[in-house]
Amino acid sequence: MYKSGFVTIVGRPNVGKSTLMNNMIGEKISIMSDKPQTTRNKIRTVLTDDEAQIVFLDTPGIHKAKNQLGEFMNVEVDTALEGMDVVIMITDEFNKIGPGDEFIIEKIKSTNAKKILILNKIDKFEKEDTYRMAQEFQKYNVFDDIMPISALNNQGVDSLIKLIKKHLNEGPKYFEDDYITDRPEKFVVAEIIREKTLMYLQDEVPHGIAVEVDEMKYRKGKEGKELMDIRANILCEKKSHKSIVIGKAGRKLKGIGKAAREDIESLLGCQVNLQLWVKISQDWRDNNYLLQTLGYNKHDK
Numbered sequence: 321m322y323k324s325g326f327v328t329i330v331g332r333p334n335v336g337k338s339t340l341m342n343n344m345i346g347e348k349i350s351i352m353s354d355k356p357q358t359t360r361n362k363i364r365t366v367l368t369d370d371e372a373q374i375v376f377l378d379t380p381g382i383h384k385a386k387n388q389l390g391e392f393m394n395v396e397v398d399t400a401l402e403g404m405d406v407v408i409m410i411t412d413e414f415n416k417i418g419p420g421d422e423f424i425i426e427k428i429k430s431t432n433a434k435k436i437l438i439l440n441k442i443d444k445f446e447k448e449d450t451y452r453m454a455q456e457f458q459k460y461n462v463f464d465d466i467m468p469i470s471a472l473n474n475q476g477v478d479s480l481i482k483l484i485k486k487h488l489n490e491g492p493k494y495f496e497d498d499y500i501t502d503r504p505e506k507f508v509v510a511e512i513i514r515e516k517t518l519m520y521l522q523d524e525v526p527h528g529i530a531v532e533v534d535e536m537k538y539r540k541g542k543e544g545k546e547l548m549d550i551r552a553n554i555l556c557e558k559k560s561h562k563s564i565v566i567g568k569a570g571r572k573l574k575g576i577g578k579a580a581r582e583d584i585e586s587l588l589g590c591q592v593n594l595q596l597w598v599k600i601s602q603d604w605r606d607n608n609y610l611l612q613t614l615g616y617n618k619h620d621k
């Protein structure tokens with residue numbers, strides 16, 4: 321019997337949702353960073369094998385929205401919960417269940433989906449704490465399964481996939497075998513650049529960063545090899561942020577560009593010529609027009 325179904329991954333910011341999804345599908349599609357609120361849109365990926373086809377949705381971390389971008393991100397999560405077969409809630413809380421996790425439990429409680437709680441980052445915590453937290457979460461009577469893993473070290477990830485399959489029903493292959501994501505190349509490229517920018521930035525700057533890819537064009541390079549020209553803008557909210565992104569003698573921007581180019585080259589499988597510009601776009605996180613331009617206003621089902 322071939323199985324298929326839809327699985328949404330939710331949780332507070334920074335708990336490891338994107339890391340887990342990437343490791344389950346074995347590809348880096350969703351960007352990851354040590355800064356909260358890295359993921360801004362829901363991102364669909366597909367895992368296909370001989371037994372099942374699992375369609376995953378990675379979602380933005382659920383948080384108190386402080387601007388229109390934040391509100392968009394939270395609605396992304398709500399729409400990602402509709403009609404799911406399995407909801408995976410991730411937490412990295414090994415101390416005490418806080419209001420953030422309680423809010424999410426309330427949110428998913430009423431869905432008909434099977435619910436799996438993942439205690440992530442067990443590499444950082446004591447076994448006793450894992451056991452104690454599993455019991456604490458059990459008390460809510462919401463979860464069908466509770467499972468400790470380390471998404472980063474790929475520990476428990478295969479068992480989680482088995483568990484998801486157990487919860488899925490018989491179903492068709494919705495997508496071709498080699499289909500991996502619904503996100504266009506341009507989106508993934510912009511996200512890779514944003515990831516590298518996040519890597520180099522601290523404090524409040526990362527949250528005000530957006531990336532728009534202006535142009536992606538193939539041409540024949542030396543010896544007839546395929547080469548991709550990419551021109552992209554890193555948008556930031558203030559003049560002072562712009563100089564932070566560029567760095568002394570342009571060193572930070574150079575580092576961002578090099579790291580991004582390497583990742584994009586391995587994504588596209590060809591040489592890349594990446595041109596990055598830093599622009600100021602004041603208060604874009606609260607500007608309807610700019611949000612729309614950057615793709616943060618439409619909630620695709």
Ligand SMILES: Nc1nc2c(ncn2[C@@H]2O[C@H](COP(=O)(O)OP(=O)(O)OP(=O)(O)O)[C@@H](O)[C@H]2O)c(=O)[nH]1
Pocket residue numbers: 331332333334335336337338339340351352353354355356357358359360379380381382440441442443444469470471472473
């Ligand atoms: N030690 C440890 N760190 C982890 C593990 N899984 C993820 N991380 C780290 O946690 C941070 C956040 O990971 P992400 O995958 O970006 O988290 P997220 O939940 O998608 O975050 P948002 O998109 O901001 O909501 C990164 O620095 C990861 O390397 C784990 O199992 N162990």
Ligand SMILES: [Mg+2]
Pocket residue numbers: 337338339350351352358359378379380381
């Ligand atoms: Mg994420």
